Amino acid sequence: MSVHTEQLFNRQTVTQLSQSFQEPEWLLQKRLAASDAVSHLHLPKLEKTRIDRWNFTGFEPFKAEEAVASADALPDTIRQFISVEKDDNVFVQKNSSPVFSQLADSLKEQGVIFTDLATAAREHGDLLQKYFLTEAVNPEEHKLTALHTALFSGGLFLYVPKNVQVKLPFQILFWAAGKGIGTFPHLLAVVERGSDVNIIANYGSEEDSDAVINGAVEVFVGDNARLRIATLHTQGKETTESAYRRTIVGRDAHLEWIVGDLNAGRTISDNTTHMKGAGSNAQIKSITVGSGEQRSNITSTVRHWGTHTESDIVARGVMLDSAQTILNGVTKIEKGATKANGVQAEKVLMLSEQARGDANPILLIDENDVQAGHAASVGKIDPIQMFYLMSRGLTRREAERLVIFGFVGPVLDTIPFDSLRDRLVGVIERKLGS
Template sequence: MIDTEQLFDRQAVTQLSQSQQEPDWLLQRRLNALEQAGRLNLPKLEKTRIDRWNFTNFEPVRQEKAVASTDEMPEDIRRFISAEDEDSVFVQKNSSPVFRRLAESLESKGVIFTDLATAAREHEELVKKYFMTDAIRSDEHKLAALHAALFSGGLFLYVPKNVSVDVPFQVLFWAGGNGVGTFPHLLVVAETGSEFNVVANFVSDRESDAVINGAVEVFVGDNARVRIASLHTQGEGTTEVAYRRTVTGRDADLEWIVGDLNFGRTISDNTVHMKGTGGNARIKSITVGSGELRSNITSTVRHWGARTESDITARGVMKDQAQSILNGITKIEKGAKQANGVQAEKVLMLSREARGDANPILLIDENDVQAGHAASVGRIDPIQMFYLMSRGLSRREAERLIIFGFVGPVLDTIPFESLRERISGIIERKLG
């Protein structure tokens, strides 16, 4: 077992908290989490060994200077921000928030869009109510505890009751350099009847060996409508842990769009708790692996409320020696009458050495419900390839056409054109 007390002691955690001028209650939560990290085990993942992955060998705090404009950032990083929608932008590099912009029209409506440390001081009761209390908790396992102890920077987004925002909130968490550890935390609260979109990018340099242990918590109030796109493009030497947890209220509508397009090692866990009646949740995910990528990607929806509906759609493409596990879990709890949950996971392998696995799981504890699943794992059909090449396409062109047709059911439904183009470009680059 990793001795986290030797790696990150109470003094280091206290200094981190004090450097961000956090209130005492938040420091105490950090110290409690550090103690938990010393005794909790790593999470157990389906068909994936992670005991030799690097989760603790890093520099936990690396401060960066603020920038006056996104133009001051490198071009390959700036491209993750849509220039047409810069009303609401937040950028964090390593441990430091370096840029924030919020339109005055949104601020006047009560929208809060600021780093977590500032929010904890200026909106203490709100942050204290939601931060790692329900969606994700520090006592889940060692990685959650490490995150709770060492998170730095982070963003708090709060949209008040009945406020509708047309332009998406853009968030960029950027890990730069080698030997760094980042712990990004995105906390989103949508009050009753609010409506908005969030595009969150998690990126690192291509050659980076960073350790990223991130969390996203989303609370969707009654009758609120929230769409969140989360795109991950970490470097070849990185290890990324990404936990996304959502709690939905009555008649809430939630859509998750997840692009797990890393080049290194990945744990991706997206769990939605549908607690209110009549809610609707959709999870759409794409993963593309190349080189020696190893990933374990799980999408879970737990139906607690009656008449709730969910749909999980996942597509994975593996080439070279890449390996990925796609897990889909639909759990209908006792009392969730007339719930309806469906899911489909499909993996396409492009080489003999590539490996993919699709595991659909239905857990039903209530009668008078509907549930269904589908899964497939396979290689490109040689008959399809022959047909396309007989029409004059090269092998690479034919392969590309088949791949984009395979991921199309997810890619084509993404409502943000700039994000669709970005994901398509990354897929092109990974497929070489």
């Protein structure tokens, strides 16, 4: 049942939620300030996408789940997303509750923190307060970020001290199950100077779930650090998901971010990277494949603040049936960011007469001594290409499959995680009906 935001999420609800987690006063006040702001803030304004009729508030804001003692007790629907061997680093949250967590002893000894936000607030309060919803995500950016700040539950805090090299990826899963629920997954990752880290974060739901997912990711990449992070979204067709990701990149740091927006329902995906440190480098790669009546608005933004910074945005979208997507790329070079270099390319391939796609490359340049470039295309499969493939004995479906995987290849081929690449291919195959 849909209800008004102000009626369901009042100060008493927020206070009770905070108290149930035994949160410190500073965190309660942050929640309450956001709760007060919800009523006067507006929904985000998206390019060519109308969202005023999407469900952002009709849900139960908290659904607790029981923790499990071992990975063997996790259901198969969850275990397919993760690998849990002895030295694997794994965090699983179902609905509003963390249900399983595992961190290698060797990383604990080096000072790595890998725990839910409620535990982090109690045991690492000063460190959490320094980063949580401060510089990266603005709680009052719009109504959805305010709602997230007021109602987040569970969530993960990953902290890697300086000069720590972590070979195995941190595996994270936020899972939504059931009807009429809302989940507010929050991932805060801090990678200190000189460290090298890999993160794979999965966001999924049961096929029949109509969950409202309002998630945020905050990432801080320290000087000379290296982070490879992949976020894969595979929500069901009745879900509504808004995902806001914000990254601060330090001096001579390297960020590689792979985003797979493969939901079947309604999606807002907003990824913004701030190149604060001189000499930093960011590569943002995204894939979206839409089928059925899916609607999505996907934006990748890089803002250059430091000198000699470099960025590359590569986005690919494939639309089937009557699916629609808006694919936005924004490169902003701020005043003073001399010698910056920002390039981007967005391409959309449509496979039916009813499918719709739009690619919008945007360059905003406030400095003279820089380089920037963009490319964009929207179109259908070349019939001559199809004729050639089918003349070699392939069926139409086989030929389409080859063309599609060739189209998304520039992103798939660069994914450094074999398990993630295989999963992306599997999800795309299912959407294609293969």
